[in-house]
Amino acid sequence: MTTTVPLIYAFPEFHGVAEAVADHIVAAQNMTLYNNLAKSSSAASLGATARKERKQRETRFKVAISGGSLIKILREGLLDREDIEWAKWDIYFADERLVPFSSPESNYGQAKREIFDRITAEAKPNIYHIDEALLDDPDECADAYEKCLIDNFARKDSVKLPMFDLLLLGCAPDGHVASLFPQHPTLREQHAWCVAVTEAPKPPANRITLTIPVLCHAHRVTFVVEGATKAPIIKTIMERPEKGLPSSIVNDGAAGRVTWFVDDLALTDVFVTKKKYKFLISES
Numbered sequence: 001m002t003t004t005v006p007l008i009y010a011f012p013e014f015h016g017v018a019e020a021v022a023d024h025i026v027a028a029q030n031m032t033l034y035n036n037l038a039k040s041s042s043a044a045s046l047g048a049t050a051r052k053e054r055k056q057r058e059t060r061f062k063v064a065i066s067g068g069s070l071i072k073i074l075r076e077g078l079l080d081r082e083d084i085e086w087a088k089w090d091i092y093f094a095d096e097r098l099v100p101f102s103s104p105e106s107n108y109g110q111a112k113r114e115i116f117d118r119i120t121a122e123a124k125p126n127i128y129h130i131d132e133a134l135l136d137d138p139d140e141c142a143d144a145y146e147k148c149l150i151d152n153f154a155r156k157d158s159v160k161l162p163m164f165d166l167l168l169l170g171c172a173p174d175g176h177v178a179s180l181f182p183q184h185p186t187l188r189e190q191h192a193w194c195v196a197v198t199e200a201p202k203p204p205a206n207r208i209t210l211t212i213p214v215l216c217h218a219h220r221v222t223f224v225v226e227g228a229t230k231a232p233i234i235k236t237i238m239e240r241p242e243k244g245l246p247s248s249i250v251n252d253g254a255a256g257r258v259t260w261f262v263d264d265l266a267l268t269d270v271f272v273t274k275k276k277y278k279f280l281i282s283e284s
């Protein structure tokens with residue numbers, strides 16, 4: 001297993017993190033839209049229709065988000081900003097809990113109430129959520145969501161894995177990421193883009209999740225982690241990658257493309273060894 005020096009954005013006081021995460025997201029948005037525009041304009045060999053289609057597809061910012069406390073941080077950081085081009089965003093879910101959207105447990109439901117419904121921009125982002133009619137059939141639900149990804153990431157153009165421009169992920173105290181749980185068989189999935197999770201150790205038991213290959217293939221992966229309850233797991237992820245926790249697998253698998261936004265409390269246990277880390281924003 002490779003050892004990498006994690007990039008950690010560390011905050012002595014967490015109230016600044018929503019803004020810092022938002023700055024990071026806007027930088028990623030601008031870079032993606034600018035680069036993709038340049039790329040699609042130079043695709044001169046394509047026919048006019050193909051060029052138009054490709055341009056429409058490529059000049060979008062493709063983001064996947066997980067649930068939990070991340071949603072509130074995104075709401076705090078993103079809603080008041082004017083430099084977010086919501087109309088060019090395609091928002092997917094890294095995982096979803098199979099409960100009605102009206103439930104407080106629903107990732108889409110929470111994101112809708114906290115963020116999507118409050119976007120004042122005239123042009124809204126495209127939101128890709130699960131099919132609520134398939135809640136009782138986890139496999140069908142996962143297959144349908146994978147089909148949605150295939151349609152939008154054009155597997156027919158021999159795309160082997162979808163490449164999100166940005167993943168925004170939380171990390172749970174047990175080290176699970178999206179809905180990939182430690183030692184759960186879904187962790188070993190190598191081919192599917194999206195799978196059903198049943199008997200999840202954290203309720204609700206039924207979920208769907210993007211798989212490790214998809215998470216590790218993203219252009220940029222961002223973890224946002226706060227609170228003292230996360231301190232032990234942050235230490236384990238940073239210092240014991242051989243334990244193979246889901247978050248460690250993504251941290252290693254996307255090495256060089258991963259950034260962590262971690263508050264002071266969650267860093268308590270690694271501060272003693274902080275010289276090992278590259279702190280981009282440190283204690284000043």
Ligand SMILES: O=C(O)[C@H](O)[C@@H](O)[C@H](O)[C@H](O)COP(=O)(O)O
Binds near residue numbers: 069070170176
């Ligand atoms: O649906 C889920 O369970 C989430 O997507 C999950 O992966 C979440 O990101 C972590 O559990 C962290 O959640 P907290 O930030 O709320 O601790």
